[in-house]
Every structure is written in C-alpha cells, then in structure tokens.
Amino acid sequence: MLLFSSPIIVAQSKEAVVAAIVQEANANSQLENYAFELVDMIGPRLVGSPQMQQAHDWVVRQYTALGTHARNEAYGEWRSWERGTSQATMTFPRLKSLEGTQLAFSPMTKEKGVEAEVIAMPIFHSQPDYQAWLQTVKGKIVLIGMNPISGRSDANWKESASPKSYEKYQSLKTRQLSAWEQSMAYTGNTRRTLPLALEAAGAVGVIDSYWTELPGITRVFDAKSRQIPVFNIALEDYGLLYRMAERGVKPRVLLQGKSKELGVAKTYNSIAEIKGKSKPDEYVVLSAHLDSWDGASGATDNATGVITMMEAVRILRKVYPDNKRTILVGNWGSEEQGLNGSSAFVEDHPEIVKNIQVVWNQDNGTGRIVRIGGSGFEKAYEYIGRWLQYLPEEIRNEIQTSFPGMPGTGGSDHSSFVQRGIPAFGLSSTSWDYGKVTWHTNRDTYDKIVFDEVRQNAVIVAVLTYLACEEPELVSRDKMVLPLGSDGKPMAWPGNLKAKRTSGN
C-alpha cells in the first residue's frame, strides 16, 4: 500500500512546476511498486475474470490513497471465466511435455483430460476439398495453424544466411502464407471460428499456434468453441507434432485444461477524479485500459499505460494540488473486445463529455512517447504545440507531431472520444518490438517493462495534464475538412462505435 504523505510543494511559474514534476518523477518514483502489484501479483486481466475485478479494486484503492475520489462504475456484464492450469503432453510416440496453454474462454476438459490422435489440417484446393476432409476429424485433436518453414526470426535469417538462401526463404515463406490463406478462405472460417466447425464435425480438441516470428513467442487469444478445448502450443512443439502427423506417425496428445465457468460478471470502468478548484465541471482525462488478454500478464498492454497515469497523478497531487480543472482518470474495461469500457463511458456521461478539455491516452507499449498526432482537430497544433514547449528539451526534441493528423477509427480508447468530437490523443511510444514480443503474447511480462521510459512518460503526461488544466479556455474542437476517400467522396468523421455491454455467450 502506498500512502500519500509528503509536504506539498507550492511552485510559482509554469517552468517551476515542470521542474518540480521532473524532480518528483526521478526522486520518488512508485512505478516499480505499481507494476509489481498489478502485473506480478494480480496478473492477467481478462474481461469478466475474477482477476479483472481484483485489478479494478486495486486501482480504486491506489487512487483513494492518493487522495482522489475513486470508484468502479458498472456498464455491463460478461461471461466470467477463470483460467486454471493447462497441460499438454505428447503421449505417443514418446512422452513429452508441450509448451502451451488453453486459450481464454476455452471449455475445460474432464479431470483426466482428453487424449487422442493428432491430425494436421492440410492445404485445401477447393471448398468441397475442405468439406470432404471435415468427415475425417471425428475423435481427433486437430492442428489448425500453419507450420512455418523456419522457427528462426527474419533478422536471424538476414544476418546469417547467404543472400541466395535468404532470398529463397523469403519466396517460400510468401508462397506458403498465400497458399495457407487461400486454403483458410475455402473453409469459410478464420482461425478463431474454425474450432466451432470442427467441434460440430466431432473433433475432440483443437491446437493452434499463432507464432509472432520470434522463437518461443506466440499470441494467445480466445476460443469460440463451446464443448472442446482449444490450446495454443509454441511453434517449436507445434512443428514437432505437425511433422509427425504429416509423416503418418499418428502422434497422440493429452490435453488437460482446467478452468472455471463462473456465470456472468459485471463489467466496470475504474474512474478517479480530483475536482477542479476553479473549473470543477471541466475535465482533463487520463486514459488507459486496464484489461488485457491472458496469455501472460498484460505488462505492456496495458499495465504500463495504467501505471503511467497513476504515477502522473501521484506527482501532480504533490506538485499541483490546486488543479483548476477536474482531472479524471479512466481505466477502462474490455478494450480488447472493441473499446467497450471507454465507449460505454462516453455514452453514459454526456454531462462530462461536453466539457472535456482534452484526453491523453497511452496504449502501445513500454516505450517513451515520441509521436503525437492531432486526431483530425484543426487547431490541435496550436495548443499541443504550445504545451510541448514546456517539456525538458531532451524529451521535447524527440517528440514528432503530425497535425492535424487523422481521426482514427479504432486501435485504442481515444477513438471513443474522438468519435464524439472530443479532442483526444494517443501518445505513441517507441516500439521495443511490441508487435512481435509482447502484444497479446505469452511473453508480455514484468521483465519487458523499461522503467526509465515509463518514468519519462509519466513526466510527459503530468506536464501536459497540468498545462491543459491551466489553459484559460477550453481548446478548439474544430474538425479538419477530411480528404476524399477511395470512392471519390469526402470521408466522414468516424462515429459508429457502440459499446458492447454483454458477451452474448
């Protein structure tokens, strides 16, 4: 538990406040503590799960300790599934533990598990081809992922292969992928919906492998099946099974997936507010989704965003206790299923939405913020450009801006606000190989957090929040004239996002 108990620094000029923010961020950082509690102790935060609820309660406790008014605000409900242990074991032709886990929402297996012969889905050349094969899956565990030609990274190939063999590898890879995609199209399914069709055809289990092109790293999403377990197995073990199945060895696998179905759970947004001292009805919003996929512990997607905002508020409570406008933190639920928490918030709070100054959203990993776009707001350059001048030079010099930018249609929670015409901005980070290492993978863990970069982000958010609170008037909401689309007609401002308030399962 972290308590707010330090002397309040009353600073005079804007420059002095910024200097005090930097000083506090470097001298008393709580980021490691916040990360340990959220990422290691609570862990993954799948929508509807008990851990998601623990995370909401933790956020409220932290913000209460920081002297803010914090609450969990219900907006819907979702199927409640609690992950248990997963074991996948090859039992024939030799005994081997396989590296992998059940997908989120996968039906559990019987106590003893399900053991069966493994078959590999072939390449289909037509729809009837697929239909005929479907008759053969009864009683089998089916491998439904592509088995890549090589388990080495592209960078590894480029560095070590001869140019000729690298070229050959690239062309084989491209051909394999397009054949696989064509084949999948004949099934009329995606990797997410195919297990349902296999279940109907009598398969007893499904194994996928969603490789990110780095050894050992794989994405773990959700299962759509209703009866049979769906596992994700790391490429290295997946390839082993695949080759054996292809060569007629008839390998056997035992899948044991324990999980609990807990019915339906309410879904929430965690909201913290520090009332503005002179303009309490106007808001500066700090936005970061709290939920995650559950293949690992959601460290960079998006615990880093959550703790950045928390640290920024901790710093501001010390350095800027007399905030003019209300500072509102939104830690949204169910971003991963379609920005559901944040879009529910804008639907449910017209009174807040109409008086929002700006929204700062962070949700693309642990890297330092280096890009800010104007989200299609014509005058964003004027106020953001001005505010950025107050950042320490070495931070400011790295930030590239693009104004007016474009109003994004999704991607992360600022879109929920942009769609309502509210100036909302994604603060974009350096990559740290986010796409291949941590985004929705089995490796999104505490050790991937780069604390110096997150510390810098807390400074950026604190400074921009302070200046947005101090700005004499609400900033312009004028939208840019959008360019012509591919159909030759002017593009329309995005605006059709609607919160999904039930899982429908």
Ligand SMILES: [Zn+2]
């Ligand atoms: Zn995210």
